[in-house]
Amino acid sequence: MKHLCIRDSLVLILLSVLTFYLTNSFGNDAKPSVCFYYHDNVPFELYQMCDWLVVDPRNKNVYKKERAKLIAYISIGEVSKNSEEYKEINKSWIIGENKDWNTVVLDITNPAYQKFLLKKLSRYKNYDGFFFDTIDSYQSVLKDTDKRERYERALIGFIKSVKEIYPSKKIVLNRGFEIIDKVKDYVDGVVAESLFYGLDLKNGGYREVSEEERKWLLSKLNEVKSYEINVIVIDYLPPKERKKAFQTAKKIEKLGFIPYITNKEINIIGTSFFQIKPRRALILYDKRSCPEIVSCGQHYMAQLILEFYGYIPYMKEINTELPPLDTPLVDKYGAIVVWPGVHLVKNPKKFYNWILTRIKEGNKILFVDDFGFPLTEEYLKPLGINVEPNKANNDNFKIIFKDKHLGFESEPFVDFGDVAIYPKGKKSKPLLILENDKGQKTVPIALTDWGGYGLYGASTYTRFNNTMWVVDPLFFFKKAFKINNYPMPDETTLSGNRILYIHIDGDGFIQRLDYNLKKFSSEVVRDDFIKKYKWPHSVSIIEGEIAPWGAYPKYPHKKLENIARSIFSLPNVEPASHSFSHPFKWEAVLTSIKIKKGYSLIIKGYDHFDINREILGSLKYINTRLAPPNKKAKLFFWTGDCNPPWQVLKLCYENEILNLNAGDTGISYKEPFLSLVSPMGVNKKEYFQVYASFQNENYYTNNWKPPYYRYRNVIQAFELTDKKWRFKPINVYYHFYVVSKYASLKSLKDVY
Structure with a gap:
């Protein structure tokens, strides 16, 4: 399978191509890339791309054993007065204050304080190393030479003792130039800040470092480098200054140092020997218009296009989940899509302030169907859009300009509206211009310097329950988000060829053929398809169908299990589970509801759902009774409504079980709309459910009703998703019972 359920493997899939996303890269002579992130929820990109990753272990969701070596941030010389740790500090350890940072300076010569520090380090012994910050803070409060020298001797002794206690751990210092010659054999790196750009502590911003400061710092750094110690330079720039950050990193690298360019809060994916092209995309939707994500147009339509361009989309509720x-x-995030639906957001001013902040930060934003806030001068003028009331007393207007990219699946279906809006930015490009009887012009869809917008009827239009793109979405998204022709991850293609994968749901394994009652459907699938076509097949069974203790005690279970064994033993078959009792409604699996008809198979002695029994138990049954010793089933195909709650996905992740099913790709020549092509899957909290790429015969026969030959219509979907653009791999997906009727058997042969 191309998509994985387990967290580590999914991240690796997404990041195995991330190295292609680099804007540029430059040689580093095998020096480690060293990154810093001092807030909660460290981005997964840093765990994969950095060799050493310095995090604050007091924050949430920072400890993850991935590729990067984790270095715990430890402040040696100072502690903030606002921190919980300050409450543990004995006042006798305090030797001064740093008013710029509202901290107290602490005395490393005090044995009690050293004991306190060592105890703190022991809490982080699972980390790969320690980053000792503020080790030179004493210089601001100790003016007496003897006291300074005493402090430095204590600091040297402390560093040596830490190395003796933790000999395999990396030790990195922030500066420490006065003692480096005494500890050079005990440390793995030295950090210095602000070689070209630093912090303006007085005004709370950023500043360029003077030539005099830089000259002094370079002399110190070159001395450290002469000891063959890794020298890491942290410079500070605003997050939007990505180009300058990359140029600065190159300058630092050319001096022989390890660069890291970040912001003053140290809470961004900074620039090291690489600069990651942001590959996440944010889709903001309103739950009032979209109560269930899996049936939401924003999920299908926006996510599909973003995935086409290699983004990893995340859907967030616009009123409650704004970052x-x-x-x-x-x-x-390389893209932010705002698609609120028919409602204004609940707090327009708060949301509008969020939008302005993101635009100022450098994010590209695309509004689809509406802005989510009123179309008034107060809101639109700061976005570079002029607004004036519609002066005409009628609804008459004419189209005076229509871009060639409109009329994609539907012609525009627009009104002039109560107000005329017109983007005035230098880089704005109207895609549709209307003019009323008074000569006023309005632009319902346009590209702007900050992204773009399209009002309903100009971006999308819904008719006969089908939502259609008025504008070519590939053009619209590419231009709005300034997407260049850089390499992108593509789950549809391998070595230039369209990927094919086949998976079979276990339903009907025990069903006899209408045209030959002596044979089971599973035998025909095995002999006429899996053996004949040597392509890889992922094949599942329902334990409750074929096991002796299942729902059908009178069936010949010994023969059925032997058929399953013969299938799983084939070299081109990957074994999978389709559950124990085939739940039809996965939400019910989490409840203590008593199982009754319509919820799953009725199995004697199994009265209440158990997610462990459904998933882990059914896989254990396959692995202990059916699969050969050299194959282990670790793949689960969702059943019924294929809509498992996040808690069920969590079970898959925790047990490294792959998951697949759901998605309703039903595009056809009769309804050739991209809204009928599903995205790759759906996020449910931090877990990802992987969709099947295409639908099975049950969908095409309208829940298994005649005429049964209609599964062949999936070929139309194969073709339409590979015409001008390739949106999907080929996925042959069916149930065993498809071969039980001659017409549907013929349709499956047509598909193969």
């Missing part, structure tokens, strides 16, 4: 303003997004 906080104090966390930059421009380093992580």
Whole structure:
């Protein structure tokens, strides 16, 4: 399978191609890339791309054993007065204050304080190393030479003792130039800040470092480098200054140092020997218009296009799940789609302020169907859009310009509206211009310097329950998000060829053929398809169908299990489970509801759902009774409504079980609309459910009703998703019972 359920493997799939996303890269002579992130929820990109990753272990969701070596941030010389740790500090350890940072300076010569520090280090012994910050803070409060020398001797002794206790751990210092010659054999790196750009502590911003400061710092860094110690330079720039950050990193690298360019809060994916092209995309939707994500147009239509361009989409509810303003997004998200539906957001001013902040930060934003806030001068003028009331007393207007990219699946279906809006930015490009009887012009869809917008009827239009793109979405998204022709991950293609995968749901394994009652459907699938076509097949069974203790005690279970064994033993077959009792409604699996008809197979002695029994138990049954010793089933195909709650996906992740099914790709020549092509899957909290690429015969026969030959219509979907653009791999997906009727058997042969 191309998509994985387990967290590590999914991240690796997404990041195995991330190295292609680099804007540029430059040689580093095998020096480690060293990154820093001091807030909660460290981005997964840093765990994969950095060799050493310095995090604050007191924060949430920072400890993850991935590729990077994790280095715990430890402040040696200072502690913030606002921190919980300050409450543990004995006042006798304090030797001064740093008013710029509202901290107290601490005395490393005090044995009690050293004991306190060592105890703190022991809490982080699972980390790969320690980054000792503020080790030179004593210089601001100790003016007496003897006291300084005493402090430095204590600091040297402390560093040596840490190395003796933890000999395999990396030790990295922030500066420490006064003692480096005494500890050079005990440390693995030295950090210095602000070689070209630093922090303006007085005004709270950023500043360029003077030539005099840089000259002094370079002399110190070159001395450290002469000891063959890794020298790491952290410079500070605003998150939107990505080009300058990359140029600065190159300058630092050319001096022989390890660069890391970040923001003043140290909460972005910074620039090291690489600069990651942001590959996440944010889709903002309103739950009032989209109560269930899996049936939501925003999920299908926006996510499909973003995935086509190699983005990893995340859907967030616009009223309750906006990312906080104090966390930059421009380093992580290459696209923000606002698709609110028919409602204004609940707090337009708060949301509008969020939008302005993101635009100022450098994010590209695309509004689809509506803005989510009123079309008034107060809101639109700061976006570079002029607004004036419609002066005409009628609904008459004419189209005076229509871009060639409109009329994609539907012609525009627009009104002039109560107000005329017109983008005035230098880089704005109207895609449709209407003019009323008074000569006023309005632009319902346009590209702008910050992204773009399209009002309903100009971006999409819904008719006969089908939502259609008025504008070519591939053009619209590419231009709005300034997408260049860089390499992108593509789950549809391998070595230039369209990927094919085949998976079979276990339903009907025990069904006899209408045209030959002596044979089971599973035998025909085995002999006429899996053996004949040597392509890889992922084949599942329902334990409750074929096991002796299942729902059909009178069936010949010994023969059925032997058929399953013969299938799983084939070299081109991957064994999978389709559950124990085939739940029809996965939400019910989490409840203590008593099982009754319509919820699953009725199995004697199994009265209440158990997710462990459905998933882990059914896989154990396959692995202990059916699969050969050299094959282990670790793949689960969702059953019934194929809509498992996040808690069920969590079970898959925790047990490294792959998952597949759901998605309703039903595009056809009769309804050739991209809204009928499903995306790759859906996020449910931090877990990802993988969709099947195409639908099975049950969908095409309208829940297994005649005429039964209609599964062959999936070929139309194969063709339509590979015409001008390739949106999907080929996925032959069916149930065993498809071969039980002659017409449907013929349709499956046509598909193969």
